[in-house]
Amino acid sequence: MHQGGGYLLATLLVFLAVFPQPGVMVKQEDFKQCSQSAFCLRQRAYADLADITRASSPSPCELVPGSLDVKSEEGVVTASLIDRERNIPFSFNVNLLERDTARVSIKESRPLKPRYELTGDLALDAKYPASVPVGSVKHHGADTTIRFGKDERNSLLIRSKPFSFELAIGGVPAISFNDKGYLYYEHWRPKKDEEAAPAVENQAPEPEGAVPAAGSTEEKIRNLKENLKKDLWEETFNGKTDSKPHGPASIGFDVSFLGSKNVYGIPQHASDFSLKSTRGPHKAYEEPYRMYNLDVFEYIMDSPMALYGSIPFMMSHKKGATAGIYWMNAAEMWVDVETHGAESVLSKAAEYLHLGHTNTTTTTHWMAESGALDFFVFLGTKPTDIFNSFTALTGRPAMPQSFAIAYHQCRWNYMDEQDVSDVDENFDKYDIPFDVLWLDIEHTDGKRYFTWDPVKFANPVAMQENLASKGRKMVTIIDPHIKRDDNFHISKDFKDKGMFIKDKDGNDFDGWCWPGSSNWIDYTDEKARANWADKFSFANYKGSTPSLYTWNDMNEPSVFSGPETTMPKDALHKDSVEHRDVHNVYGTLFHRSTFQGHLDRNNGKDRPFILSRAFFAGTQRYGAIWTGDNFSKWSHLEASVPMLLTIGSSGVVFGGADVGGFFGNPEPDLLLRWYQVAAFQPFFRAHAHIDTKRREPWLFGEPYTTLIRAAIRHRYKILPYLYTLFEESTRTGNPVMRPMVAEFPKDEKSFSVGDQFMLGSGILVKPVITKEQASVDVYLPSSSVWYDYETFEKASPSSSSGIVTVKTPLEKIPIFLRGGNIIPRRERVRRSSSLMHRDPYTLWVAVDGEGKANGRLYADDGHSYDYQKGDFIDSEFTFSASVLKGRAINTPNLDSAAIKALGCRMERIVLVGLKAAPRRVVVADGGDKLTLQVETRKVSGGLHVATVKTGGNIVIGETWELVIE
Template sequence: MAASCDSLLPLVLLLCLSAQAVDRSNFKTCDQSAFCKRQRELKPGQSPYRALLDTLELSNSRLSLQLINDNNKVRLLLELYRLQGNMTRVKINELKPLKPRYEVPDVLLSDPITEALSVVAQDENSLVVSLGGKDQRLILSAQPFRLDIVEGSQVLMSLNSRGLLAFEHLRTRKDTISHKISSTVGSMWDSLKSMFSSKSESEQAPGQENVEQQTDEDGQIKEEDDKPGMWEETFKSHTDSKPNGPTSISLDFSLPGVEHVYGIPEHADTLKLKNTDGSDPYRLYNLDVFQYELHNPMALYGAVPVLISHSTDRTMGIFWLNAAETWVDISSNTAGKTMFGKILDFVQVSSEAPQTDVRWMSESGIIDVFIMLGPKPADVFTQYASLTGTQSFPPLSALAYHQCRWNYNDQEDVKTVDQGFDEHDIPYDFIWLDIEHADGKRYFTWDPSKFPQPKEMLQGLMDKRRKLVAIVDPHIKVDSGYKIHNEIRSKNFYVKNKDGGDYEGWCWPGNAGYPDFTNPEMRTWWASQFAYDQYEGSMENQYIWNDMNEPSVFNGPEVTMHKDALHGVWEHRDVHNLYGLYVQKATADGLIQRSEGVQRPFVLTRAFFAGSQRYGAVWTGDNAAEWGHLKISIPMCLSLGLVGISFCGADVGGFFKHPSAELLVRWYQAGAYQPFFRAHAHIDTPRREPWLFGPENTALIREAIRQRYALLPYWYQLFYNAHRTGQPVMRPLWVEYPDDFATFSIEDEYLIGKDLLVHPVTDEGATGVTAYLPGKGEVWYDVHTFQKHDGDQSLYIPVTMSSIPVFQRGGSIICRKDRVRRSSSCMENDPYTLYVALGSQGSAEGELYIDDFHTFSFEEAKQFVHRRLSFSANTLSSRNLAPDSQFSTASWIEKIVIFGGSQPSSATLKSADGTESALEFEFDSTLAVLTLRKPGVNAAADWTIVLR
């Protein structure tokens, strides 16, 4: 949520930006980021780094050796690991740093399981390491240093093939050699050296103990001349003191045969990442960007340093584990070529094979990169999930519709809006309260005049089986009368400024402190504040929203925290992109603890990092009521899904500005088919509850929301699968059709799971859309008309304002609940309808998953129903996939709709106890749709239906 100009204090008014677009001058370009500029000035060519093969050390799971920079004689330690699941880890750090460099904690689930390495060949300039099965090898070239990962005769990936490895080592400033680090900070580092040392004395690589770096006459390491921004950097009125000097790192990766790369969210840009030659690199640096621009590599609210490459031959991933400001350059030898040019290359058998080069540049830390070798898209998702975890499994209600604005004014306003949904027969599950609900922006409190009886309000919602979300931001009003502030200060839990005092900045409450969420003790305390006896007025149907957690600092550089602020011994520059993850983690932990570990939490965050998927949902931030923002929501959420964050959505209707009725309707129709479905609006916009745009538009919005509720069983099953396997819920077409080149750049349609294809209408005044239906030999069915279409074609679809083009894949079975009620909780025991879409071979399969929809019992007590539904040889059956579970459900199967089949003469239900009964049925010969009525079997039972 960005600043509202008329609501801010005078000092912050200076920060208000144009209502038309982001003020780019508030945010750095690469040229204005000193380390990015320095790194980019390095040109591809001869690398100064050489591998010292005589320092090689090989254990069962780790290979290490030293690298030397021949320009300054600084040595680095290279470590290589083969990881279980077809992954390779590469770490590069200083061999003897002046003090430890930051290594990102808490993102990996645990130390990855390693596999055996062996050197199979070596000569004076190279060595070959076996990576296990499939004839995978790693070839290390010594001079210049280079790594190639090879499978058979194919080079999969090369590291430092362009010679852009750069590692700015810690050093003492030339003109202040006599100035030492303060005794306080110095002693802290001394006490921590052993803690953060990556190797014990007995594990040092050969030669490490006696390394002598080349020095000049003054005994200092030979350095290149200092460049602007190395030791101090000023942007606008803010100066970064850089007490540790230049510390940036860089490494290049070459991907032969690859033209398409994806990922590294968050950017308001195309799904396929663009070539950055001649423009800024993609930036990863969590920032509060007011009304962001589209098709721009600028940093936004979150940063996931994971890039996915895909070709018809292979899918791979690169996970760059670094939480500092990072820039990513992408270049391709096919960039800029027209499709005709590519075809001409093919016809002429061009000798220039496609290749994409990716260069990562980070301001501090070490090089720690995980190379995920696929080979299939599903394999990469599994590999990444094994490192950072899977999407948290939300309560069912969180997958339903959420109603929000900045702000619902008071308790009466909440009651009126709640009643409005009932009066207009529109279901919803959550109503949200933004910052105005708290007492003077003091989080964990309620405005005493506007929300004097919060429990009464929450109980009223609970009586209707609905819930509420309240915002809790991580900036804390500096106020001696505010309990939260006093406790944080007394426990010394605030981030410190460079001089050791509490860091303070301006945000919504005015002067604010920022808790140090990198401190586990702070996170434990924060979690404790969500207990019902601490958070007065809260109840079990209240959940939490963490906004502004980049962190946003209105009067800070780039509207965020100063990089030389301190989190214990670490600078903010080292941990910046982790801050939002830690806030969401601590909040989710608090919601779990308040229920003594019983209830699943729901927490929405704006800032995020790799691993944030474990803690809840994200949204795409402060968008605008414009058609372009509706369009861009699709690739933005697809990009997040590719890197593990499936629970994504965009503010329906746009946060800024006021949508036309047409735009609002189209946004509801699109949002109903995205994972996180929430309407939200800026405080200065007119009210836009779904019934305020006339009865015709109310009916259209109602229908879109009802379609969402009918499909909740399918969404729930997909999130269960994502939680178990790491596979994305909302996915690009190429994930399921990896050999179909036509799918590689499609971003205006997508798959939900593998069985629903959605092509939202995102153009003003559209009378038709063209959808690509993939899969040669496959069939697709319009879910609204049941009309059958062949795959492997572009289909023109006429549309009206009521149209939401959605197709079910032939060969699938999707479970729905067609009795839509006022909330998902009211539908928990309602019956299911099975939609059976027969494939070209007359068969289909699907799954049904049921649990109690809100607790951890599915995990801890194995209390759930998981069924395999299959149709083959005119027989439909339900088989138990969880034989050890004893969970029961009141839900039953009330109808089965089969499309793409023929008319039977009879339909016989065979129950688990052996009894048989005839079923009533209807057959529409025009659409080839067979409807079986009231099978009446319990959803958890074994049964078979035979058609004759």
């Protein structure tokens, strides 16, 4: 029963006065800096002390003599470690795995209590990599070198005193651990040991009674020692206290990427793709990069502040060697980055491997509040090797339905069924395709999820069926906060089953979010996850249909009344696990449970589509994410590219940014420029805040309606190429939207480029990011031939810089075809992607400098899991010596009815970059030959573009040849 209006108004006014609300410009003072996060302060203090005293003792951690044990067949290396300063023993374990991967763990040998560890498929794919045997083992005094991998190309050097280790790829040092001596394990202890001296305490003793001079090294040491004791058992921020019942448990360590000045990863931050330094003389930021999932509305640009998602994965690259690290830990983290020359950190493997020292190294300092020291190291020769290894470990990206990669229309909120109908009809009126219409929180009955407003959305089934009649879908929002209401079936069910997160005193945690007083389900509990999944059945979710999908928002989790607008760290999950240990994985467990619900509702036949705001390693198994509540500013458009490159390079390949910005009212040209670049990004959705003006594509007048229409329609033309790229991601982990370094791993100028991107291997895109920008400079690597995407003119970049300047009138952003690629397309754009499913294809064949090109087309039914049974077409195309060939590869059911139903025919082939105009084009399909119609035009540089019309005589999936004479 609803409360009266006066009561609700009074409650709302109190709520607004007491709790911070999304929609107000972010206040940095509402979120911690490192100096306000006690464990970060302590870990940074330890690192500073280690730097000051490193000449006498870089690290008190040593390998116990005689403890090293190599189990060659099992690929396992174990040893005992000892912290000499505190006399604390640790176990050291290395497990060598396939795909040039090593798992490393360091644990307390005799802990006061077990540490929380992410186990099983909470963080890893069910198909765990197999172990590989150890190759040769060589001892160098107290140190040991172990070789492993194919042809023993990798090596692990373990140094005993002080303890450190390094990994090399093909004899090239790549990554080292504890070179700086930052390994600092805050062991479990009784509270009476609070004043126990930490390591390095005695490395720089002070004379008794001495008072350090102001500004002296001695004074700095004394202050740092005081910081090591800061807030061990309790800390307060903005009036909210974390009780820390178990005391300090943080872990810190350093990892150096030898010879690399570029490192990437650790999303999510509104910063560059190549991470900036946070330490040292060339630092760009004062603060470390923070990883702690938070609801940071209208986030600021160029900042290491935490945002909505966290993946503790980092990758470096230099010519011939790529290395990565993934720390499997879901607690709050901070990471410092420092790039410096050879004088700071040198490869200690060089003396044993007969190598020269590297010139540049990037050192990183990783700090986590709790959890286990359990991480993976990945080795390779190029970034795609690391993408493959990392997603093999954490899970391959899910294959999306075809509609999910088309255009989505969303705002907070489409207010009722008539509003939905009007928007749908206007897309048709203005000849603009779209596939999905979204409903935000106002569609519910009082913010009770799985319900519909009984007045505004009285006939939800009919509304969805009307959209479905045009091949369109609907998405509704379902957040993790559950309105406290015993008359609400979801609330009562989870309360009665004891499945809500508890506060530190063991009561159901009660916080504030959109519905007011709310509870949060404990998704670490397998039974709670199953119960949540059951709520998505058509019988339980009244008014839902097979064309309804789900949006998981606010799942960091966002708690308006909580510290930093999130869950208190001392809240309790199943088995009394503190929230601090699982915070960053909470949103992904929610995402996973919703995914399972969609699987179950259709008996595993329909691929789910679930959008999540929060993310962690492994999120890619469950669907898409977006970059959160951005703003209608040019700077936010600019930031979307490096943010999505970072997220995609960290495993989550299905990502996008709200087109036009969530907050604010975009200028028409900003909105247009955003559509133009977003049409080439993996997830393509326009979204807006409830207080913004309506901004559907037809509302800005000419020329904007025409140009936005053109951008959206272009998305639909490249859907076959995008779908093929997504399928590739499910096998390899390669991002759909790729950084330049991934495609050009030998081109050093590409290593730090983060303001342009490759869509797959064949299309380069650079956005226009300032108002009235007349031209844009684009970097085109000289190892490839490039063609303007619209005119097919060959690009002529500067021979020295590789830069080409592109004029950018409103209708154009810089887009280039990369020679050597074949791009599958569909040219007939219809109202939705499903209506195009049987339309014929066009191939764009862009030849390289040798007149060659290759590509693929993957197609299936676009919605089911039948592709796992072999019901798909995978066609390979090659062009060489003036012959274009097509054949099916890896297609076991080529003659099945499901394949034939796809009707895959080719209607047109466009050949770009030909040195001579074709006289005749002949297609050979089996024993038959047929002359085809061809039109040719000349472009600059003496090149030609030929358009071949096949008349539908080429069937994709069959073997055929097209000969250019």
